[in-house]
Amino acid sequence: MSKIEQKGYDEMILDITPETRTVKACWSRIGNVDLDGDIIVAEAFTKTIKERGPAGKNMIWSLVDHKADMAHTLGKPKELYVEGDMLVAVTDLIETECGEDAIKLYEAGLINQHSIGFTTLKSTVDQKTGIRTITELKLYEGSAVLWGANPETPTLGFKGEFKENKEALSLRLENLIKAFRGGTFTDDTFALMEIQIKQIQAALLELEVVETITQPAVAVEPTETIVEEKSNEEVLKAIKHFNNLFKK
Numbered sequence: 001m002s003k004i005e006q007k008g009y010d011e012m013i014l015d016i017t018p019e020t021r022t023v024k025a026c027w028s029r030i031g032n033v034d035l036d037g038d039i040i041v042a043e044a045f046t047k048t049i050k051e052r053g054p055a056g057k058n059m060i061w062s063l064v065d066h067k068a069d070m071a072h073t074l075g076k077p078k079e080l081y082v083e084g085d086m087l088v089a090v091t092d093l094i095e096t097e098c099g100e101d102a103i104k105l106y107e108a109g110l111i112n113q114h115s116i117g118f119t120t121l122k123s124t125v126d127q128k129t130g131i132r133t134i135t136e137l138k139l140y141e142g143s144a145v146l147w148g149a150n151p152e153t154p155t156l157g158f159k160g161e162f163k164e165n166k167e168a169l170s171l172r173l174e175n176l177i178k179a180f181r182g183g184t185f186t187d188d189t190f191a192l193m194e195i196q197i198k199q200i201q202a203a204l205l206e207l208e209v210v211e212t213i214t215q216p217a218v219a220v221e222p223t224e225t226i227v228e229e230k231s232n233e234e235v236l237k238a239i240k241h242f243n244n245l246f247k248k
Contacts, residue, residue, distance in 0.1 A: 004119055006066055007034060012114050014088065015218055016106050023106055027142035028087040040134045042082045046209060048118075048139045048154065052082045060089040061141040064098060072131040074102055074144065080122050087116070089142050101189045110172075110178045110193075113145040166204065169189045173200045 012026035029040050052059040062074040063125060079090035093099040105111045122136035152164050180190070 004117055006115050006117050006143075007036070007038070008042075012086075013059065013106065013112055018103060018107055021095070021099065021103050022090065023093060024090045024196070025104070025114050025142075025144075026086040027089045027114050030082065030087060031086045032085065037130055038131075038132045038134060039139070044122075044134050044137050045082055045087055045139065049080050049082075052139060054078055060139055062089065062093075063117075063141045063143045064102065065145060067113065067142045068141070073099055074099055077142070087142075089228060095241075097186045101185050103177070104183060104185065105189075108142075108183075109175050110179060111144045115143045115145045116144065117141045168205050170201050173197065173204070176200070 007028065008239040013023070014026060015024040016022070022113075026221055028040060030040055030045075033039055048060075054060075058076055061079065062077055063075060064072040072179070073094070073096070075091050075094045079088070081088055093103050102111065116135045117140045119140075120134050120137050121134050123134045129219075168238045176193055179185075180193050180194045180197065183193075185193070
């Protein structure tokens, strides 16, 4: 049996029409080398869209987090096509609890990632670079990936610039808190939102500590005691700040 693969992509919301519950999103990028060292060419989608897409047998699903069950189904794309370097899907979200939560999360800007589930049918590997070029695949679904990772694992790394990471995290935390306070989501979605709020708080705390230690105001060699005291001070300060957000 062929292995089902998944590939995720960030910031891929192209259009949202709340009145008709329609979401237009980029499910996949085309022609670039991804983090797995793969390239999916445009032609890889041609046959699967024709045979399994909206104009074919209509067997491709819009899901949440790759979970193929009724509770995580958003519907089926009514349009699915390649445009430039994107695989674009247009879906009318069904009127279920999952669909209701999803459209609210889209509107709040909290769903900004998508991922495809597929099996590779034809591919070649460059022996020098190790890059795999996928020339044909079988597409099963495209998923709205709410959190981008398992809730029990960290969602973010810290390889980028501190300022950029902190700004992106702070904005997402602000949006989550607003939605959490005034939203009318299902209990499961509220639980997931609470998990991510805590994850982002922890990530911001870590960034504060790392920035304090690695970018001191005075260029001196910190002793172990100074570092520990400063770290504790910053952690306590950040914890108090975030806890106060929930009291307002």
